[in-house]
Amino acid sequence: MANRISESELILPSLYLMSLNNGSITTSELHEKLRLIMKPSGEDLEILDGRNDDKFSQKVRNLVAHRTFDRYGYAEYDYGIINITTEGENYLKTNQEILKYLLINDFEYDDIKSNLIKISATKKKIETFDENIIVQEGLKKVTETEVYNRSSTLRNYAIRYYTKDNDIHCHCCNFSFKEFYGKKLGEGYIEIHHAKPIFKYEDEDIEKTLEKAVSNLIPICSNCHRIIHRNWKKPLEIQTLMNSIDQNGIFNKRPISI
Numbered sequence: 001m002a003n004r005i006s007e008s009e010l011i012l013p014s015l016y017l018m019s020l021n022n023g024s025i026t027t028s029e030l031h032e033k034l035r036l037i038m039k040p041s042g043e044d045l046e047i048l049d050g051r052n053d054d055k056f057s058q059k060v061r062n063l064v065a066h067r068t069f070d071r072y073g074y075a076e077y078d079y080g081i082i083n084i085t086t087e088g089e090n091y092l093k094t095n096q097e098i099l100k101y102l103l104i105n106d107f108e109y110d111d112i113k114s115n116l117i118k119i120s121a122t123k124k125k126i127e128t129f130d131e132n133i134i135v136q137e138g139l140k141k142v143t144e145t146e147v148y149n150r151s152s153t154l155r156n157y158a159i160r161y162y163t164k165d166n167d168i169h170c171h172c173c174n175f176s177f178k179e180f181y182g183k184k185l186g187e188g189y190i191e192i193h194h195a196k197p198i199f200k201y202e203d204e205d206i207e208k209t210l211e212k213a214v215s216n217l218i219p220i221c222s223n224c225h226r227i228i229h230r231n232w233k234k235p236l237e238i239q240t241l242m243n244s245i246d247q248n249g250i251f252n253k254r255p256i257s258i
Contacts, residue, residue, distance in 0.1 A: 009116040170221035
């Protein structure tokens with residue numbers, strides 16, 4: 001398990017929130033919205049001795065009290081308002097792709113923290129893979145071509161890896177698109193769940209990245225995938241879903257009335 005989150009690891013998501021709010025944010029707004037997007041858990045939710053707030057709140061307050069933004073040159077504090085600087089905008093722009101990937105994919109809090117540590121500790125560009133871009137094609141494919149191409153490469157690798165006897169099944173419910181919809185419509189189709197965040201450094205070999213990444217990928221049908229992410233604050237654990245399917249998973253085929 002990762003240690004408590006540090007002030008430096010809160011900088012990037014804070015800059016992101018400033019950018020969404022026309023470049024400025026109050027301390028109280030920052031606290032509220034950081035808690036919302038970061039979904040803190042574990043030790044960071046422990047209540048401080050003699051206080052009514054927790055350790056996560058303390059770290060957010062320290063961003064201002066310790067002049068952390070000013071020290072890095074990413075933002076300036078002025079009469080209760082934190083304003084992003086040009087340097088902060090550039091830092092955010094460099095890392096916005098991976099930050100968005102971490103925040104919108106319902107990863108566990110510890111996974112978000114550990115990857116924010118990697119971001120803050122390297123000057124290399126980090127490249128992401130995002131299954132959501134595959135699932136929601138069209139405009140995303142056009143506007144985020146590089147991420148789409150990387151994600152397609154990862155997806156195709158995972159499908160080849162998990163295909164057995166010329167078919168691929170959902171890891172949770174054993175559903176096969178090929179069996180249900182027929183070969184023409186369903187062969188080779190599955191969604192890929194990222195159990196852990198997956199990325200590569202820009203100078204890293206793609207094949208080695210894929211070999212390491214596949215253990216954190218799970219082939220899954222669309223229904224199971226949506227159930228896992230139904231509660232974005234706390235994605236469902238794979239084993240919990242599988243246990244529920246074992247107890248309740250009965251499929252009744254009914255005629256469709258039009």
